[in-house]
Amino acid sequence: MFGPLPIQAFLLLAALLFCIGVWGLINSRNAVRVLMSIELMLNAVNINLMTFSSYLDGDLIRGQVFAVFVITVAAAEAAVGLAILLSLYRNRVTVDMERFNLLRW
Amino acid sequence: MPLLGVIFLSTQAMTAPGELLNLALNAGAVAPEGAVLLAMLATLLVDLAGERVAARWVPPICYLGLGVALVLLALQWNAPLEPSFLGAFLADNLAIAFRAIVALSTLLSLLISWRYAEQSGTPVGEYAAILLAATLGAMLLCGSTDLVSVFVSLETLSVASYLLSGYMKGDARSSEAALKYLLIGSAAAAVFLYGASLLYGLSGSTSLETIGIALLTSPTPLAALALVFVLATVAFKIAAVPFHQWTPDVYEGSPTPVVAFLSVGSKAAGFALALRLLVGCFGAFDTQWKLLFTVLAVLSMTLGNVVALAQTSMKRMLAYSSIGQAGFVMIGLVCGTKDGFAAMVLYMAAYLFMNLGAFACIILFSIRTGSDRIADYAGLYQKDPLITLGLSLCLLSLGGIPPMLGFFGKIYLFFAGWADQQYLLVVVGLVTSVISIYYYISVIKMMVVKEPQEASEIVKDYPPIQWKTLGMPPLRIALVGCVLFTAVGGILSNPLFQWANSAVAGTPLLLEAIATGSERALG
Numbered sequence: 024m025f026g027p028l029p030i031q032a033f034l035l036l037a038a039l040l041f042c043i044g045v046w047g048l049i050n051s052r053n054a055v056r057v058l059m060s061i062e063l064m065l066n067a068v069n070i071n072l073m074t075f076s077s078y079l080d081g082d083l084i085r086g087q088v089f090a091v092f093v094i095t096v097a098a099a100e101a102a103v104g105l106a107i108l109l110s111l112y113r114n115r116v117t118v119d120m121e122r123f124n125l126l127r128w
Numbered sequence: 129m130p131l132l133g134v135i136f137l138s139t140q141a142m143t144a145p146g147e148l149l150n151l152a153l154n155a156g157a158v159a160p161e162g163a164v165l166l167a168m169l170a171t172l173l174v175d176l177a178g179e180r181v182a183a184r185w186v187p188p189i190c191y192l193g194l195g196v197a198l199v200l201l202a203l204q205w206n207a208p209l210e211p212s213f214l215g216a217f218l219a220d221n222l223a224i225a226f227r228a229i230v231a232l233s234t235l236l237s238l239l240i241s242w243r244y245a246e247q248s249g250t251p252v253g254e255y256a257a258i259l260l261a262a263t264l265g266a267m268l269l270c271g272s273t274d275l276v277s278v279f280v281s282l283e284t285l286s287v288a289s290y291l292l293s294g295y296m297k298g299d300a301r302s303s304e305a306a307l308k309y310l311l312i313g314s315a316a317a318a319v320f321l322y323g324a325s326l327l328y329g330l331s332g333s334t335s336l337e338t339i340g341i342a343l344l345t346s347p348t349p350l351a352a353l354a355l356v357f358v359l360a361t362v363a364f365k366i367a368a369v370p371f372h373q374w375t376p377d378v379y380e381g382s383p384t385p386v387v388a389f390l391s392v393g394s395k396a397a398g399f400a401l402a403l404r405l406l407v408g409c410f411g412a413f414d415t416q417w418k419l420l421f422t423v424l425a426v427l428s429m430t431l432g433n434v435v436a437l438a439q440t441s442m443k444r445m446l447a448y449s450s451i452g453q454a455g456f457v458m459i460g461l462v463c464g465t466k467d468g469f470a471a472m473v474l475y476m477a478a479y480l481f482m483n484l485g486a487f488a489c490i491i492l493f494s495i496r497t498g499s500d501r502i503a504d505y506a507g508l509y510q511k512d513p514l515i516t517l518g519l520s521l522c523l524l525s526l527g528g529i530p531p532m533l534g535f536f537g538k539i540y541l542f543f544a545g546w547a548d549q550q551y552l553l554v555v556v557g558l559v560t561s562v563i564s565i566y567y568y569i570s571v572i573k574m575m576v577v578k579e580p581q582e583a584s585e586i587v588k589d590y591p592p593i594q595w596k597t598l599g600m601p602p603l604r605i606a607l608v609g610c611v612l613f614t615a616v617g618g619i620l621s622n623p624l625f626q627w628a629n630s631a632v633a634g635t636p637l638l639l640e641a642i643a644t645g646s647e648r649a650l651g
Binding site (some may be wrong): 104 | 280294297298300301303304308310321325332333381
């Protein structure tokens, strides 16, 4: 109906998503929400990689392979992040970033 | 179409798997990493058999794995270069030198950590396995020549480091350090990835060499943006100001042996990554990244050394001092001459011994007294001459007092900087070195000059010295070894110079950069 979308549309979407992720990273007080913001940033990267892969890379699908690696590593990182958060919650009974102040920033 | 050729070759070789290993993948280049990986798996298996079996068998397995890795690395030295895994990994001399530094720092960190782990009641098996995983990531990172392999090895190192810094599960400070490290680290990784995806889009390839050529032919503003993103991550990894905020917190909260590894192994891998990315891939933006790194180096040297003056905790002081030390190493990176690169390698090797020696002393003190405060070291020389002597020698070396090893490393860096007309960097380096000598000496003064009645309460009830308990002999070996090497290494500095120079001479990537740099200087 609309014809093929230009590559800029996807890149803009990825850039927006990345910026939302950065915004959430800076502004969230809840540590779980910070982890979610990082996931958003990683997914923005995945959109970028997929876009470049299908528009520019032709037969080779290096971008798609890269995206698979990013997804895998992001899963590992999220698992470790939640585990660390859990152990911190057991010690401090809070997930509020403002109250993690035993160490001075 | 070299890639298609390789794929064709590998499909042909399907019938003979051994041939595939030799021809297309050239997997022999990662044999040292294989040894580390096997040691890690063996550690995990032994750990299943229970705590006591693990405590008995894990140390020898780790020594064996890392020892074999070091021997294999030595065998690779100056070997003919062939890219392995279809161009994802290259075992040039630069990679070998940095991988050896990483493996050695893990070995020494493990030697000093058994007693610490025993005393804090944490399982050794898992600890060793995670530390070996971090080593594996760091070693692979030193030789990665493809964005995908850079990313995967970087994250292997990072995720394992997060786990290590949160290893004291019952300690809120350790968990907090781990969470801060994780959040900042994964944000940095995401920023790096965004830069990497832009680079992929600009060049249509993930190989650093191809990207470098593509950027050389068409340097665009978008590529400059990618440079900034990638540089931020490199600066995070080597803890350059203003990307250093995590360092003091993580160093203070994490278990001390982990800090020893992070301050040397992780940093060495970061510098190897910096060389690969900036020198190998961003040759087109030479002036830009050198300017940025000059700013980072000046800030790191100044802030690191000045803030270290005000610290009361030994670990926090060493954290800031390590930021300053990273600033010194960056002088070599900015030079981009043969001497500059060789000085980087040499200083990292010297830093390995002097910093781990200092950490061994701090760990020994905290095992005996449970304290990390600088004030608690007052009057220590009467109760524990070994710690006093070892810590003094290592700190003097970190400050760059002749005839210690650190002096030669530092003088070589400054010489390389002066020869390349980086006057600002060298002058800032000299001034901040003097500042750093002040706070290193004040620790030594605290230990040596105080009268017995002025000694701190902790030193007054110092426990009797004994080396019989489990894990103490390896700690003593590491401490004495590091201190000896730091003290007499200055005399042996000639072979080290040669080693560092041949590390640069055996690396085509660096030679190319040196050649283009001198051409530019002439033209």
